[in-house]
Amino acid sequence: MSATRSPRRYGRLLFAALPIGWVTVLLLLPYLFLFAHSFFRLVDGQLTHQLTLENYGRLFGTALYPNTILFSAGIAARVTLASLCLAYPLAYLLAFKVRRHKNLLYMAVIIPLWVSYLVRAYAWKIILGQEGVLNGFLMSVGIIREPLAVLLYSKWAVMLALVHIYTPFTLMPIYAVLEAIPPALKEASTDLYASRWQTFRHVVLPLSLPGVVAGCTFAFVLSMGDFIAPILLGGNDSALMVSNLVVSLFGVAFNWPLGAAVSVVMLTMTVTLLTMARKLEDRWGGGPAGRRLDAPTTGGMGRGALHA
Amino acid sequence: MQSSLFVRATVLAALGTLSACGGDKGGAAAHGPATKISIQATSDAGADAATYLKQLCPKPLGGELNFMVWEGYTDTLFTKPFEQACGVKVNATYMGSSDDLVAKLRAGGAETIDLVSPSSDAITQIIDAGLAQALDLARIPSYGDLMASFRDLSMARREGSVYGLPWAFGPNPLIYDTTKVKPAPTRWADLWDPKYRGKLSMQDDIATLWMAAQTLGFDQAADRAHLYNLSDEELGAVKTKALALKPNIRKYWATAGDMTQLFQSGEIVAGEGWPLMTAQLRAAGFPAGEIIPEEGTTAWADHWVLTKGARNLDAAYAWLEYAAQPFTQKLMADVTNYIVANPTAKRYMSPDQVATQRDIADYGTKVNFWQWSPRRERYTEIWNEVKAAK
Numbered sequence: 001m002s003a004t005r006s007p008r009r010y011g012r013l014l015f016a017a018l019p020i021g022w023v024t025v026l027l028l029l030p031y032l033f034l035f036a037h038s039f040f041r042l043v044d045g046q047l048t049h050q051l052t053l054e055n056y057g058r059l060f061g062t063a064l065y066p067n068t069i070l071f072s073a074g075i076a077a078r079v080t081l082a083s084l085c086l087a088y089p090l091a092y093l094l095a096f097k098v099r100r101h102k103n104l105l106y107m108a109v110i111i112p113l114w115v116s117y118l119v120r121a122y123a124w125k126i127i128l129g130q131e132g133v134l135n136g137f138l139m140s141v142g143i144i145r146e147p148l149a150v151l152l153y154s155k156w157a158v159m160l161a162l163v164h165i166y167t168p169f170t171l172m173p174i175y176a177v178l179e180a181i182p183p184a185l186k187e188a189s190t191d192l193y194a195s196r197w198q199t200f201r202h203v204v205l206p207l208s209l210p211g212v213v214a215g216c217t218f219a220f221v222l223s224m225g226d227f228i229a230p231i232l233l234g235g236n237d238s239a240l241m242v243s244n245l246v247v248s249l250f251g252v253a254f255n256w257p258l259g260a261a262v263s264v265v266m267l268t269m270t271v272t273l274l275t276m277a278r279k280l281e282d283r284w285g286g287g288p289a290g291r292r293l294d295a296p297t298t299g300g301m302g303r304g305a306l307h308a
Numbered sequence: 309m310q311s312s313l314f315v316r317a318t319v320l321a322a323l324g325t326l327s328a329c330g331g332d333k334g335g336a337a338a339h340g341p342a343t344k345i346s347i348q349a350t351s352d353a354g355a356d357a358a359t360y361l362k363q364l365c366p367k368p369l370g371g372e373l374n375f376m377v378w379e380g381y382t383d384t385l386f387t388k389p390f391e392q393a394c395g396v397k398v399n400a401t402y403m404g405s406s407d408d409l410v411a412k413l414r415a416g417g418a419e420t421i422d423l424v425s426p427s428s429d430a431i432t433q434i435i436d437a438g439l440a441q442a443l444d445l446a447r448i449p450s451y452g453d454l455m456a457s458f459r460d461l462s463m464a465r466r467e468g469s470v471y472g473l474p475w476a477f478g479p480n481p482l483i484y485d486t487t488k489v490k491p492a493p494t495r496w497a498d499l500w501d502p503k504y505r506g507k508l509s510m511q512d513d514i515a516t517l518w519m520a521a522q523t524l525g526f527d528q529a530a531d532r533a534h535l536y537n538l539s540d541e542e543l544g545a546v547k548t549k550a551l552a553l554k555p556n557i558r559k560y561w562a563t564a565g566d567m568t569q570l571f572q573s574g575e576i577v578a579g580e581g582w583p584l585m586t587a588q589l590r591a592a593g594f595p596a597g598e599i600i601p602e603e604g605t606t607a608w609a610d611h612w613v614l615t616k617g618a619r620n621l622d623a624a625y626a627w628l629e630y631a632a633q634p635f636t637q638k639l640m641a642d643v644t645n646y647i648v649a650n651p652t653a654k655r656y657m658s659p660d661q662v663a664t665q666r667d668i669a670d671y672g673t674k675v676n677f678w679q680w681s682p683r684r685e686r687y688t689e690i691w692n693e694v695k696a697a698k
Contacts, residue, residue: 045433045682064693071696131574149506153559153575236557239512240695252407252513253688254414 031267037260047256055261065245065262069269072242075155076224079162080170083219084212086163087171091211092204095178106175113168121232124161128152128233153235161233162223169222170215177211178204210281217277221270242266341446342629353635353656357386360633361393364626368395371620373627375400376409376417377425378610379564380584380646381475386639390630396623404562405513406430406678407688413439419617422624425475427608428463429536429678435471440613442469447625450632454649457668461677464611472611473628474649476640477668479600479607479675480515483586484578485571486597496523496601499578504556509570509579512560512695514687515606519580520549522603522676529673535606536681543690550694560695564588571596580605583664587645600674607675609668641665 041050059065090109098105112120127133130147138144150156181204189199227243234240242262249259345363350356373396375382382400391398401421403409406429413421418439426434434440445451451459454474464472482493493499496519499508510516518535521527526542527535538546558576561567568588570576589596612631618624630636637648638656647665654662681687 045685062689064689064696068692068696071698125573129573129575149558231562235559236554237698239560240692245692248688248692251411252405253685254407254411255685 034260034263034267037256038264040257040260042255042257045254052257055257058258059261059265068240068245069242069262069265071240072224073269075159075162075238075241076220079159079166079223080216080219082159082163083167083170084216086167087174087215088208088212091171091175091178094175095181109168109171112164117165117228118232120165121161121228124157124164124233125152128157128160153233155235155238157233157235158229158238158241161229162226165229166219166222169218173214173218174208174211177208181207206284209284213277213280213284217273221273224270225266342449342625344449349635349655351656353638354385354389356635356656357389357630357633357639358393360635361389361630364630365394369620369623369626370395371623372397372399373423373620373623374421375423375425376403376412376421377401377423378403378427380644381425381610381640383640383643385643386636390627394623394626396620396626398627402563407684410434410437410439413437413615418615421615422618422620423627424613424615425610426472426613427610427678428461429608429680431463431472431611431613432680434613435466439616440471441616441618442466442471443473443614443628444625445470448473448628448632450629450650453634453652454632455651455667458609458649461609461668463609463677463679464613472613473632475610475612475631476637476644476646476648477607477609477677478583478646479605479671480511480519480580481583481586481598481605482578482601483567483571483581483589484597484599485576486595488577489597492597493578493599494602496580496603496605499556500553502556504578506556506558507577508553508556509559509561509567509576510553510557511580512562514684514691516560516580517543517546517550517687517691517694518606518676520553521546522605524549525603527604527676532676533679533681535676536679537683540686543686547690547694550691551697554694554697568592568594583645583647584643587643604674604676606678607671608678 037047038055039051039053041048041052041054043050094102094106094109125132128151129135130149130152132152134151135144135147139147185203185207186199189203194202224241225243227241227247230239230241230244246259246262246266249255249262253259345360347356347359347363375398377400379402382398387398387400390396403412403424406427409424409426410430410433413424413434414437424434431440443451451470451473458474458477461474464470464474482496482499484493486492500523510519518527521535521538521542524542524545526538526546559566559570561570561579561581564582564584567579567581567585570579571585571589572592572594583598586596586598612628614621614624614628632650634650634652635656637650637653640646641648641653641657641661641664645664651665651667654665657665
């Protein structure tokens, strides 16, 4: 018996070792290194292992860093709101109103995720440029005379691209939660003479909140960590988000300790946000549709993780 | 993303260690001096390169060479014939900026990359940090054919050793659309004119701060290093000047392709760029004009540098000797429009192209070659502040 049992046990161990090793080597250790680096000191441009709090002092003492973090959070908040406004009605339609070709429509929403981020960002350049498709159309129908410069290389272009890219991420968890609401609950509400609006307000909406929280967390964390949209579509008011700052500190400035400190602050913000989101889900997630959708734990890595 | 950079750096470092353990195929065995190959020159640079390479590599050397270079320096036009004749696979990565190159080399890249093409600023830092190896000039017999004023530049020398093979140099000119900018600009200061609102592009780099400093008259002919070591007070003035230019900036460019695309799609009419862009734009039929403004401009001088960890030395020295040849440099000039280090390259050029070639000595005090400075990180922070300002 034991001869047959032990290989199985080894197999199980091996099975567990893979994900644990993966998480340890690719997630925990790098974060640990990052955390340690934020306390190291740079002497004459060389990294030393002397411990210091200088990096955090400089981070909070120089307007550039907190301001850029706040600016990025502002962009992310607006992107989140816009994504939610687009994703919720769409998810609602998909879950309750569409009968035929439901899967086809769901795929239509998801398929853009398969197209490279860069391709989608470049597509916006073609659409929004001064000699682009949109300006050309607006001028040909006589709405504007001169091309609108504000469409491209501006804060709006950055936000538009981020909303386009992260709306499917918001939609998926909301759709999953809405789909799980048993039709019986809505029927019961109608039987009790609730109007459509009342049913939505008192039954559907509360039950869908965990999905809303998860979706919003996705959109916020991913767009806050984005650094490609500002480079490709940002103009003189929007070329620098916090991740561009981190890229600059780790790259051209060769100040890893300060870069690590900025990253740790970002990571702390992300983790706080995820914890809050989880608390909210716990509170709202008790009903029959209370399938808990764990927020993305890799969120802090943003696009970089996908491009690495 | 914060961690992914870190992961990347760690992986790079790990790979560096692995490849260092992996043994070297090229062989670091001692080699005697190479003899200079002379060929019967024709007027066709490509044909001469082929003839030359047959003699340079009578049999394939094998192995690979990893380059980290500026865009355009490993164009297939002259890299492919070398790869085929010498049986060496060239893997090239582009660098985004001088600091980018230094950071990559420091983060373990000096072990995985064989040859780099640093500009006049980064080369000092690379030599000082011990990331380069001195060149064995006996193995590059054509070194003496290169422009004397270029070989004399102090940044590629240290304690009697030569670390860099002169390759190309060029100023950062003001490039403009000749159909839209009339009369032609003569000074950087012209760019602050409100008529250029939203019509310019500047490099996403501290080079733009240097340009602003030159406009303010902070570049002193007697002390070229001053531009790179401005006091906090002077930097404050530079920042204010750079901020005043913001309304005129449509987008900051990151790559040569960025800038040419901005011109071609009608987004901008002028900006600071590289001669490469003028060449690319003109090749595409775009009416690009180029001037060295009255205030002077910063310039770069690029050398080929062998990294500390370079192992395939036979192939590396074959490349360096090939890189010094007039036909190779003519082919590079075709791609980049840069001023090349071997003046005999003019033999292959049309009169128009010959007109683009100058001797460093001709520029006098008009150009200031980029220098390294301990103040550089402060400049980078100020540049980020300029970008962050709304």
